[in-house]
Amino acid sequence: MHLHKFEKIWLVFGIAALVLFLSVVGVSAFHQGHTPSGGHMRVDPEKVRETAPFNQTGLRQKEDGTYEVVMIAQAFGYDPGKIQVPAGEQVTFTATSEDVVHSFSIVGTNVNMMVVPGQVNHKAHTFDEPGTYLVVCNEYCGSGHHFMSTEVEVVEK
Amino acid sequence: MKSIQIGNGERKLALANIGFAYSAFLIGTLCGLLQVFIRNDALTLPGWLDYYQVLTAHGLLLAIVFTTFFIFGFFQAGMSRTIGSFGGKVLRWSWVGYAITSLGTLLVVIMILAGQASVLYTFYAPLQAHGLFYVGLALFVIGTWVQGFALVGHYWVWRREHKGELSPLFAFMTVATIILWVIACLGVVAAVLFQFIPWAFGITDGINVELSRSLFWYFGHPLVYFWLLPAYMAWYVVVPKIIGGRVFSDSLARLSFVLFILFSIPVGFHHQLTEPGITSFWKFLQTVLTFMVIIPSLMTAFSMFATFEVRGRELGGRGLFGWFRKLPWKDVRFTSIFIAMAFFIPGGAGGIINASFQMNEVIHNTLWVVGHFHITVGTPVAMTFFGLTFWLVPYLTGRVFTKSLQRLAFIQIITWSIGMILMSTAQHLLGLLGAPRRTAYTGYAHEDALAWFDGVLSNHVTMAVGGSILFLSAVLLVFIVVQLWWFAPVSKGENLESFPIAASDSSATPTFLENWKIWIAIAFVLIAVAYTIPLTDLIQHAPPGSGRFQTW
Numbered sequence: 001m002h003l004h005k006f007e008k009i010w011l012v013f014g015i016a017a018l019v020l021f022l023s024v025v026g027v028s029a030f031h032q033g034h035t036p037s038g039g040h041m042r043v044d045p046e047k048v049r050e051t052a053p054f055n056q057t058g059l060r061q062k063e064d065g066t067y068e069v070v071m072i073a074q075a076f077g078y079d080p081g082k083i084q085v086p087a088g089e090q091v092t093f094t095a096t097s098e099d100v101v102h103s104f105s106i107v108g109t110n111v112n113m114m115v116v117p118g119q120v121n122h123k124a125h126t127f128d129e130p131g132t133y134l135v136v137c138n139e140y141c142g143s144g145h146h147f148m149s150t151e152v153e154v155v156e157k
Numbered sequence: 158m159k160s161i162q163i164g165n166g167e168r169k170l171a172l173a174n175i176g177f178a179y180s181a182f183l184i185g186t187l188c189g190l191l192q193v194f195i196r197n198d199a200l201t202l203p204g205w206l207d208y209y210q211v212l213t214a215h216g217l218l219l220a221i222v223f224t225t226f227f228i229f230g231f232f233q234a235g236m237s238r239t240i241g242s243f244g245g246k247v248l249r250w251s252w253v254g255y256a257i258t259s260l261g262t263l264l265v266v267i268m269i270l271a272g273q274a275s276v277l278y279t280f281y282a283p284l285q286a287h288g289l290f291y292v293g294l295a296l297f298v299i300g301t302w303v304q305g306f307a308l309v310g311h312y313w314v315w316r317r318e319h320k321g322e323l324s325p326l327f328a329f330m331t332v333a334t335i336i337l338w339v340i341a342c343l344g345v346v347a348a349v350l351f352q353f354i355p356w357a358f359g360i361t362d363g364i365n366v367e368l369s370r371s372l373f374w375y376f377g378h379p380l381v382y383f384w385l386l387p388a389y390m391a392w393y394v395v396v397p398k399i400i401g402g403r404v405f406s407d408s409l410a411r412l413s414f415v416l417f418i419l420f421s422i423p424v425g426f427h428h429q430l431t432e433p434g435i436t437s438f439w440k441f442l443q444t445v446l447t448f449m450v451i452i453p454s455l456m457t458a459f460s461m462f463a464t465f466e467v468r469g470r471e472l473g474g475r476g477l478f479g480w481f482r483k484l485p486w487k488d489v490r491f492t493s494i495f496i497a498m499a500f501f502i503p504g505g506a507g508g509i510i511n512a513s514f515q516m517n518e519v520i521h522n523t524l525w526v527v528g529h530f531h532i533t534v535g536t537p538v539a540m541t542f543f544g545l546t547f548w549l550v551p552y553l554t555g556r557v558f559t560k561s562l563q564r565l566a567f568i569q570i571i572t573w574s575i576g577m578i579l580m581s582t583a584q585h586l587l588g589l590l591g592a593p594r595r596t597a598y599t600g601y602a603h604e605d606a607l608a609w610f611d612g613v614l615s616n617h618v619t620m621a622v623g624g625s626i627l628f629l630s631a632v633l634l635v636f637i638v639v640q641l642w643w644f645a646p647v648s649k650g651e652n653l654e655s656f657p658i659a660a661s662d663s664s665a666t667p668t669f670l671e672n673w674k675i676w677i678a679i680a681f682v683l684i685a686v687a688y689t690i691p692l693t694d695l696i697q698h699a700p701p702g703s704g705r706f707q708t709w
Contacts, residue, residue: 002406022444025514036518038433107605138595139522
């Protein structure tokens with residue numbers, strides 16, 4: 001198969017760019033720990049409220065000193081309805097759904113989690129700035145999808 | 158120049174597909190216009206119609222129905238044109254396939270209109286539509302398979318009669334696209350037959366949601382290549398002929414299609430990067446495979462511009478960019494497709510961003526994604542199809558694409574471009590500001606959400622203006638199609654439209670490129686590597702299934 005000289009240059013340049021992009025993404029993910037939200041815990045979608053940790057939703061401090069917010073998403077809102085977290089501390093959001101697929105997405109941050117029934121999703125985030133953050137559901141979940149939102153209040157510790 | 162006309166049977170078949178495509182196009186774009194108004198509080202729907210019904214119809218009718226029907230019409234006309242008239246059997250099975258595809262579509266549309274299937278085109282469980290909605294989807298896929306196998310059968314007859322020869326480029330690419338489509342559909346067929354239908358009809362009680370999502374996206378990403386490859390066929394085979402050139406490299410054109418079969422399927426997890434249930438390792442592996450599928454697109458970009466430059470220089474273009482001005486810009490069949498290609502540059506770059514693992518969190522399910530697919534399928538693919546329509550319909554109806562219709566066609570593609578630039582730029586920027594996709598209203602009570610109405614381009618109103626222009630452009634296109642179908646003057650031999658097929662020198666092309674067994678086998682190996690372990694994990698460690706929910 002004949003490759004034109006310019007095409008060789010173009011492909012070498014293109015593939016090198018792709019390798020570079022992937023390396024940046026890979027190092028950021030596996031060396032610096034910037035992986036997207038995920039999790040490997042399962043939960044019976046019909047017994048969410050009877051299953052730890054979802055039997056007690058809301059903020060709690062973990063043994064290692066970081067914080068966790070346990071959340072249940074449901075059509076068309078979140079439990080707890082209002083969330084308050086400390087600034088400058090690592091907060092892990094742990095979420096599942098009682099009914100259909102939702103998302104828990106905090107505008108202006110990288111917290112953008114799919115909330116899937118039967119599965120538990122996690123995302124750690126540190127809010128540097130105090131303030132009120134908008135949370136929206138960005139996965140279609142029914143006629144009230146566009147009303148499904150809440151706020152995270154980040155307060156000085 | 159005498160043009161080669163195809164048989165009456167294929168003519169009618171292709172027209173039936175294209176007619177169905179444009180009917181869906183008109184309704185689908187009207188739905189788009191309604192969405193624009195509802196989202197900006199300028200329209201209240203009557204009680205029997207809901208925003209999410211309209212949105213489901215918009216997505217299905219444009220992304221699935223318009224594209225698929227048009228693609229089969231194009232394939233059927235092109236296969237008859239390049240490897241000869243269909244036999245009775247091919248023709249009969251093609252009609253059977255067409256009937257099944259149409260029946261499936263109608264069933265789906267009826268269910269949506271009845272308010273029984275406001276589940277959007279991704280129909281994510283455990284939202285449960287009426288069982289007949291899923292039956293309609295299954296029929297749709299089966300119908301496309303029957304039409305596809307009929308074309309493959311036609312191709313086999315040709316191969317038997319031409320032992321040792323490479324098939325014409327158009328036929329090769331058609332078969333590659335059908336292979337891709339059939340393998341891709343296996344995932345969604347498995348989900349619909351074994352998960353959704355038994356569950357929706359009450360035979361099983363629970364559904365494994367994450368498994369159904371993974372099977373959907375196993376299908377969902379190669380689906381976009383099923384749209385894109387016919388557009389690439391137009392770029393590789395049709396456009397060079399229109400500008401008076403030839404295919405830049407036959408072997409590289411074939412190689413790029415082979416690479417699409419290999420790498421467009423084991424990549425679906427890049428749509429599920431922010432989901433639980435799949436480990437980072439498998440998400441990242443599929444991210445790497447996703448990047449592989451960029452390579453054949455890079456090859457295509459090179460081939461296109463090489464063809465343009467070679468031809469521009471033949472026409473007397475001098476200097477580094479002089480050839481560019483020599484291209485036949487006054488020919489709307491060329492200009493439309495050139496604009497389509499230009500849109501794919503930001504479209505493709507945006508796709509790389511979306512698939513970039515953790516970067517996906519910035520844009521996942523925001524309006525950015527909506528902007529992204531409107532400048533991939535919504536313009537590069539769709540406008541290529543418009544460019545084909547301008548000559549394909551008169552070619553099939555024996556009418557003339559008159560000067561005045563050509564002028565209208567220019568207005569159509571320019572308005573589509575302007576509308577799309579406004580709408581998709583607004584969507585991309587709003588997405589970066591966090592605005593979610595798939596919402597009926599935009600009235601979140603928070604200053605961040607109020608900012609989505611502040612910018613010049615990053616503004617929901619700009620998006621609406623763009624969407625409205627797009628609808629006007631769509632109506633103009635349908636008007637042109639109607640003219641070309643029934644009202645334009647009948648051609649009298651001299652001015653007969655032709656089906657442009659560029660010469661492609663395959664004398665140096667290695668024959669192993671057409672050994673499908675090798676490529677299908679490698680494709681399945683790659684799929685097995687990328688999917689076996691994570692899917693087994695989802696099945697073995699499945700949570701109790703989810704029940705049925707109708708939340709609309």
